[in-house]
Amino acid sequence: MTNLFTRLALLCLLLTTAPIFFSCSTDDAPFEEESINFTEDQRLALEVHQRVNAFRVENDLSQLTFDLEVSEIAKEHSVQMLSERSATHKSFDARHLKVEDMTDAQVTGENVAKGYKTADGVIHAWINSKEHHDNMINDYTHTGIGVVKGDDGEAYYTQIFYKK
Numbered sequence: 001m002t003n004l005f006t007r008l009a010l011l012c013l014l015l016t017t018a019p020i021f022f023s024c025s026t027d028d029a030p031f032e033e034e035s036i037n038f039t040e041d042q043r044l045a046l047e048v049h050q051r052v053n054a055f056r057v058e059n060d061l062s063q064l065t066f067d068l069e070v071s072e073i074a075k076e077h078s079v080q081m082l083s084e085r086s087a088t089h090k091s092f093d094a095r096h097l098k099v100e101d102m103t104d105a106q107v108t109g110e111n112v113a114k115g116y117k118t119a120d121g122v123i124h125a126w127i128n129s130k131e132h133h134d135n136m137i138n139d140y141t142h143t144g145i146g147v148v149k150g151d152d153g154e155a156y157y158t159q160i161f162y163k164k
Contacts, residue, residue: 044155044157045071045145045146045147047119048145048147048159049064049145052136055123062141064140065141065143066144067103067142069144070102070162071145071146072144072146073095073099073146075146075147075158078148078157078158082148082150087156092110099144099162103164105163105164106163106164110158110161112157112158113156114157115155117153122155138163139163140163143160143161144159145158
């Protein structure tokens with residue numbers, strides 16, 4: 001599983017730095033996301049990250065750095081929500097302490113959701129919710145995202161934000 005998240009982080013890095021690294025090269029074939037075998041859950045997590053960053057840029061804020069280790073914590077929470085069939089911030093204090101210990105975070109925040117089939121759907125819902133919106137525009141510097149889909153196709157999302 002860690003290998004898959006490593007590939008996800010690599011893709012995030014490539015997508016956010018592609019203009020820097022590939023803008024002058026005409027000899028290399030263009031990077032194709034389809035060449036990496038991501039799960040649907042990982043693709044959704046990547047799309048959420050891209051859309052949150054796009055929203056932040058639209059609001060003159062810096063982009064969030066994607067954190068694989070924190071994404072694992074977020075995914076564990078999404079798995080827990082799936083098992084309980086409920087979107088909840090249950091045990092956030094424990095996640096906060098884990099993130100703080102791992103990263104020396106000064107402050108953390110969290111957005112959760114369930115049932116949205118697309119990244120656009122969950123982002124739209126978060127933008128229209130004051131508390132979720134506030135997390136998206138806070139002065140956080142990093143994020144981890146975990147998405148899990150149940151057998152019925154219902155998706156559970158956890159996005160953890162933190163500032164170093």
